[in-house]
Amino acid sequence: MTPLSSNGKNSSPPWTQPGSVGLVQTQYFTFAQPPHELALESGATLGPVTLAYETYGALNAGRSNAILIVHALTGDAHIAGYHTPEDAKPGWWDEAVGPGKMYDTDRYFVICSNIIGGCQGSTGPRSINPATGRPYGLSFPVITIRDIVEAQRHLIDHLGIERLLAVVGGSMGGMQALDWAARYPDRVAACLPIATCARSSAQTIALNEVGRQAIYADPRWRRGDYYGSEPPNDGLALARMIGHITYMSDTSMREKFGRRLQTRERLGFDFETDFAVESYLRYRGGSFPNRFDANSYLYVTKAIDYFDMAADYGGDLAESFKRIKARFLVLSFTSDWLYPSYQSQEIVRALLKNGLDVTYFDIESDYGHDSFLVEVELLTEMIGSFLARVYREETRRRTRRETLARP
Amino acid sequence: MTPLSSNGKNSSPPWTQPGSVGLVQTQYFTFAQPPHELALESGATLGPVTLAYETYGALNAGRSNAILIVHALTGDAHIAGYHTPEDAKPGWWDEAVGPGKMYDTDRYFVICSNIIGGCQGSTGPRSINPATGRPYGLSFPVITIRDIVEAQRHLIDHLGIERLLAVVGGSMGGMQALDWAARYPDRVAACLPIATCARSSAQTIALNEVGRQAIYADPRWRRGDYYGSEPPNDGLALARMIGHITYMSDTSMREKFGRRLQTRERLGFDFETDFAVESYLRYRGGSFPNRFDANSYLYVTKAIDYFDMAADYGGDLAESFKRIKARFLVLSFTSDWLYPSYQSQEIVRALLKNGLDVTYFDIESDYGHDSFLVEVELLTEMIGSFLARVYREETRRRTRRETLARP
Secondary structure, eight states: OOOOOOOOSSSSSSSTTTTOOOOOOOEEEEEEOTSSSSTTTSOEOOSSEEEEEEESSSTTTSSOOOEEEEOOOOOOOSSSSSSSOSSSSTTTTTTTTTTTTTTEEETOOOOOOOOOOOOOSSSTTSSTTTTTTTEEEGGSSOOOOOHHHHHHHHHHHHHTTTSSSSSETTTHHHHHHHHHHOOOOBBSSSSESSOOOOOOOOOHHHHHHHHHHHHHHHHGGGOOOOOTSSOOOOHHHHHHHHHHEEEEEESHHHHHHOOOOOOOOSSSSSOOOBHHHHHHHHHHHHHOOOOOOOOHHHHHHHHHHOOBTTGGGOOOOHTTTTTTTEEEOOOOOOOOSOEEEEEEEHHHHHHHHTTTOOEEEEEEOOSSSGGHHHOOOHHHHHHHHHHHHHHHHHHHHHHHHHHHOOO | OOOOHHHHHHHEEEGGGGTOOBBOOOOEEEEEEETOOOEOOOEEOSSSSEEEEESSOOOTTSOOOOOOOOOOOOOEEEEEEEESTTTTOOTTTTTTEEESSSSTTTEEEEEEETTTTTSSSSSSSSEEEETEEEEGGSSSSOOOHHHHHHHHHHHHTEEESSSSSEEEEHHHHHHHHHHHHHTTTTSSEEEESOOOOOOOOOOHHHHHHHHHHHHSGGGGGGOOOOSSSSOOOOHHHHHHHHHHHSSHHHHHHHTTTTTOOSSSSSSSSSSSBHHHHHHHHHHHHHHGGGGGGHHHHHHHHHHHHHOTTGGGGGTOHHHHHOOOOEEEEEEEEETOOOOOOHHHHHHHHHHHHTTTOEEEEEEOOGGGGGHHHHHHHHHHHHHHHHHHHHHHHHHHHHHHHHHHHOO
């Protein structure tokens, strides 16, 4: 996406800074119009389907420089840049996407796709069900990581890209990346699953279930039928607070908050906010419903819980990776207790069993699961050089093919 | 407490088994009658105060064999034995208290005291406020670990015990044990803080705050004024679910539940219970309000959050331990992420700095925070021999004193 011209008055607003992708727009792709609905893993169908997405940089003539970045639980398509000159904040991983950055838009064509089931421009439970003319609510079908990827595959087809240079994702994004590599082995040159797992653990399911229970328990949830009335913001805020605790680590919380009091000189001996960490959680939880839909939270967490690459292979992960051809960069973080390193190592072992090209780093970091968004410098180095290598090899591969194809 | 005679028809009901303390009764001690109310750390006063407690074994003539066991967040005075022949379950740590057990009632006089602020026979927010004739609700004063211990000290005085052989507690019980040792150095021969800390961490506060927010968000909570109407069971159940996740470990959850489905053959693609771990949490959460009061959950978690031994000593833990004389057995568990081992090690370092007699074990266990209740065999060995040593030394000390005192 080309940056739009400035109409700001500030001499150097953030979106004109070097390294920024500038002003960008979210785009929308609609497909699976009835009767050609998307067939879902559950057996249900969904259509029409809209995906929100953004692109940055330019697709090269050989269409060989496309990187698909897929997001975590509450992410969206707006990964970098600014939508308007007035935007206070850029996209959610702006440090990573732009000229000269981790995903160098001078070199690569970066696509960030929102997910189905979400609430940020793509078809989800808040969308209108064409069969009833009313929002889906709980009549929206339960979707899986596979369904999310299948919708993205339609988008990549639409963009005319036969083979992705890389599919990258952290957390739930990593699940999508793995699924892409396993089900479209010829369409993915490299796969970068970061701070993720090949099958959701009992602990992950438990934490997600408590978040869902918080939403169910909010009387405004009304079994998902709250559109047009007050949404279950208390329940959603609670779910988010639990989430935020799991994204940090004991160490990062100690360093960031410790036992510091928020606005008081001393303990209040009441149930108002005493500690800074309480204030942080209340703020983060309370603001979350402004940008996220409670039903989407239910659907997306369910997709995470259902994720198990080995389910159709009798639990044999290596077997489920059999068709994979992509090169891998697998990254985990020592203080991530939501997706502990052993889960990435399980992925690495199963890839190695299949003789695949795997680079793995267990990165020493105190930021817990959030590390994958915070450790920008280290990731820029690792991911940047890995992508450069893959791009070199892919270019050589294509040149060889073209040479061979010449009469 | 002497076991009552049997009236059961079963030839060998559980309470007649060797090792069981048999049939027991909860006792109640009321003190701090106005105008002699208990002065609380907040500056408020509370009275009258009732403590529920149970005792097992017999106090010896020298009154030198008394062990005070103090409980965690949701525990009660009923640690061992059965209240009635019909009871399906014994007290909450029955494996540990009885003839020949970890706390050998053939040898020691074991006291288990409930806490103020609780809801299981002791004065708490559900109790009647004598000033209004109605339940306290949120007019109950915010209490601290120090206040809880101060109430117990009145009980120990009432029982005529000048010096406790040991104060023992796991989790929040460990906080009470530390406070006992620090504020009554001459009245505690040995202190056993297990799976605990000397100051609550940001992560602990965060987890407790989310539990409280779950209760606040339940519309039936009504700012604590729900006695006589429907209690906020949904909120309390949610708080308990979060708690249960923190009491286990990733490993113990994987081993206990994994991705096992509960009653279904395959995924349901709906929002009913799919996984065994979901069913476990729903059950544990759902049954908790039968035995616990939501307001008590608020007060007791607040007491945990406020706990900081070093607060009055400019953060210097060793300084705050300066008056301590007790021998220590400190225990932590490698998989406990709620009270990680480094927190026990912080206690140990501060004790050693004061030249105290400290034994410390970091026990290799997969059961997470629950380990302190689960690893009975190992604890019986460690605690049993430690108590035997202390009892020997105490007996020698008293004999020496008596000899010296003779004319």
